[in-house]
Amino acid sequence: MKILLVEDEPNLLSILKKGLAEKNFDVSAALDGTTALAMLESNVFDVVVLDVMLPDVNGIEICRRLRAAGNFVPVLMLTALDSSENIVTGLNAGADDYMAKPFKFSELEARINALARRAQQKQTPPETITIEDLEIDRIAKTVKRGNDNILLTAKEFRLLYYLAKNSGIILSREQILDNVWNINFDMNTNVVDVYINYLRKKIDKPYDTKLIHTIKGLGYVIKP
Numbered sequence: 001m002k003i004l005l006v007e008d009e010p011n012l013l014s015i016l017k018k019g020l021a022e023k024n025f026d027v028s029a030a031l032d033g034t035t036a037l038a039m040l041e042s043n044v045f046d047v048v049v050l051d052v053m054l055p056d057v058n059g060i061e062i063c064r065r066l067r068a069a070g071n072f073v074p075v076l077m078l079t080a081l082d083s084s085e086n087i088v089t090g091l092n093a094g095a096d097d098y099m100a101k102p103f104k105f106s107e108l109e110a111r112i113n114a115l116a117r118r119a120q121q122k123q124t125p126p127e128t129i130t131i132e133d134l135e136i137d138r139i140a141k142t143v144k145r146g147n148d149n150i151l152l153t154a155k156e157f158r159l160l161y162y163l164a165k166n167s168g169i170i171l172s173r174e175q176i177l178d179n180v181w182n183i184n185f186d187m188n189t190n191v192v193d194v195y196i197n198y199l200r201k202k203i204d205k206p207y208d209t210k211l212i213h214t215i216k217g218l219g220y221v222i223k224p
Contacts, residue, residue, distance in 0.1 A: 001116055002026045004045045006036040006062070007078065009053050016049070019105050019166065025112070033057025040066065042170040042218050045073055046119070047112050052079035060093045070168070075113035078103075131162045131210035132209055132224050135162050150202050155174075155180070159195050160203065163212070163222040172219040196220055 005024045007013040021025045028043070030036040033054045040048070040062075048066075052059040056178055063075050077095045087098050096118075097111055129136045135144045141157055143150040152160065159180050173192045177183040181191065187209065194214065204210045213221050 001046045002044070003028070004036065004039060004043075004048045004050075005029045005062070005111065006031075006033070006049065006054065006059070007051045008032060009051075016105075016108070020109070020112075023048045023109055033059070033062050037060055039067065040071065040073075040158060042215075043170075044166060044169060044175065047115050048073055048075045049108070049112065050075055050077050050095070052077055060090060063090070063093040063095050074109055074119045076115060078107075081213070100163060123134075126165070129161070131167055131211060131222060134164075134203065134211060135206075136161055145203065148206075150151055152199075152202065156195060157203070160199055160222075163220065168221065170215045170218045170221045175219070182190075192220075 003020060005013065005016055005020065005027055007016065007029070008031050010031065013031065017027050017029050028039060028045070030039055033056045036048075036050070036054075037057060050059045050062060054062075057065075059077055059079070063077070066073065066075070072094075074096045074164065075094065076097045076099065077088070077090045078099050078101060080101045085124055088119065090098055096115055099108065099111065127137065128140050129138070133146045137143070138161060141154075142155065143152055143160065162176065162179050176192050177189075183189075196214075200210075200212055204212055209224075211222050211224070
């Protein structure tokens with residue numbers, strides 16, 4: 001499970017990161033809101049553990065921006081401010097759960113697991129995804145752009161569907177290898193780049209509006 005931990009106290013951040021890693025969580029960490037927002041834009045996480053009091057963009061604002069952008073990753077807020085007003089503010093901003101400091105690590109672990117379970121239960125993949133004039137049918141395994149039917153191989157379809165269901169999110173080659181080819185490390189292969197090129201020839205090249213974009217040094221994204 002991939003966790004983003006956002007906490008501005010270095011000692012607490014280190015302790016929590018170490019503890020979660022020992023429980024086999026894949027933990028990324030940020031000490032401020034600006035870094036957290038950049039990481040959320042370029043990565044897919046299963047749960048975000050988010051401190052409210054941050055030195056730049058606070059946790060409430062980060063949560064608001066996430067939800068406004070259509071990102072509904074489960075958010076667990078951490079704060080020393082445990083008044084009911086602050087709790088309501090956090091939940092109204094889109095947080096899924098709230099823990100007041102200090103807390104027991106075992107409770108943090110349990111709440112992260114509960115949020116991830118609830119999210120998985122809610123995540124029924126959409127039968128169709130539409131981006132501009134591109135329409136992808138998950139059930140029929142068909143792809144159309146405008147009035148054109150586009151024939152894809154099974155692997156091309158899996159790659160396109162993975163990009164499309166994460167529309168607007170930059171996906172690294174490693175993430176694509178893991179989710180499309182079930183390879184959880186980069187074997188110095190260019191298979192992702194090759195298949196992206198295959199998709200571009202079929203999805204983008206014949207049309208004026210390009211949907212598949214390369215983000216140099218980061219990966220690929222599909223977006224209007």
